[in-house]
């Protein structure tokens with residue numbers, strides 16, 4: 001049997017992570033995988049997470065199964081965080097999932113189950129694993145233009161034109177904030193135009209929100225998702241706690257199925273629980289429990305929000321200093337977009353050859369499409385990167 005297996009394509013983000021580890025050079029700089037690092041290059045456990053873990057260790061008296069959709073208290077807390085009061089809780093089916101990837105995977109499975117004809121429109125570019133999972137599930141992915149190589153902003157005209165080719169029932173996958181991999185985002189007026197188009201054409205939005213709190217703040221980053229959820233008849237929302245709670249390895253996420261028709265909720269909820277059962281039965285609980293404790297405790301929540309805000313501001317500071325240094329060295333404003341992008345990533349907008357040159361000659365690791373993890377930088381490495389970018393002729 002095993003001899004029939006075929007080698008699968010390597011995930012380019014994870015392959016780069018390995019290549020970085022294998023590089024013996026001391027001065028190498030990792031701008032690859034989307035993991036936050038502080039100025040010392042450490043991905044810290046957030047204070048509030050430590051405090052919640054301590055409390056959990058003292059208070060938890062059972063590790064028995066919870067429920068197929070996870071703890072409802074986790075869903076409630078996360079719905080509050082992501083959707084605020086934009087949608088009545090009674091209209092939302094929700095299930096805990098292993099991370100944001102698990103939420104995306106379950107969402108795609110639900111789409112295929114509900115409408116096998118549906119195609120999923122994805123931004124060009126999008127997170128590569130979106131495409132990989134869609135392909136694996138046999139769902140047709142349709143690219144819509146998103147990134148403008150000239151301005152390094154959103155090609156909004158192209159996006160709208162491409163979305164107009166979608167058929168009723170097709171799904172539009174949108175990044176709720178902090179677009180991965182580009183860092184370029186729609187403003188709220190543009191979001192509204194996309195919503196109007198989706199309403200007009202009977203398209204179903206699916207929002208992947210994995211970086212809430214990393215862009216313009218916890219509330220601002222949720223604004224677009226809320227705008228969508230309160231206006232469309234139905235949508236799917238895949239939320240991740242990996243980044244904003246710093247609990248990457250705990251695999252903590254939530255899939256929400258929102259419907260304006262409250263009568264639909266039970267079926268949605270039962271379907272999410274069924275899908276969990278088929279794939280892994282009970283979703284992981286540890287991270288979800290920590291998140292619930294933090295969101296439901298005023299002190300822990302304030303501490304978490306403060307630390308997250310520090311993380312956000314440090315990334316904004318790095319963006320600005322990189323843009324300034326590039327302005328100084330290149331004598332031009334063509335890198336100003338770095339300060340305008342939001343979230344963990346920016347797409348530099350250069351060729352794979354130049355990306356390879358930066359890796360080979362300078363030990364700077366970014367994804368082949370020139371996505372950089374801004375959080376991989378610090379005050380020491382910003383000038384090194386800026387100089388390498390200019391010297392490499394980017």
Ligand code: LMR
Nearest residue numbers: 013032033034035127180
């Ligand atoms: C990334 O885009 O680097 C992260 O979301 C990590 C991953 O799983 O790819």
